[in-house]
Amino acid sequence: xxxNQQDKEFSYATKKCPExxxxxxxxxxxxxxxxxxxxEVEKHGMxxxxxxxxxxxxxxxxxxxxGIYIWWAFL
Ligand SMILES: [Zn+2]
Numbered sequence: 276x277x278x279n280q281q282d283k284e285f286s287y288a289t290k291k292c293p294e295x296x297x298x299x300x301x302x303x304x305x306x307x308x309x310x311x312x313x314x315e316v317e318k319h320g321m322x323x324x325x326x327x328x329x330x331x332x333x334x335x336x337x338x339x340x341x342g343i344y345i346w347w348a349f350l
Contacts, residue, residue: 290316293324 314323
């Protein structure tokens, strides 16, 4: 964590986390304070939220597996 490192050109060197509004360096892909995945900087200096595909995929597979298990167990 190097939060104390202040950049003089902060308005160009940072983006804002959409979850907790912490300023994060442009190249960071994860917010250091709330662990949100961050995308590219947008017009307003806000970081884009990235679509966490793996998390969705995992949730979907887990639901599917559970569904198949229930279907298989009761038939
Ligand atoms: Zn954050």
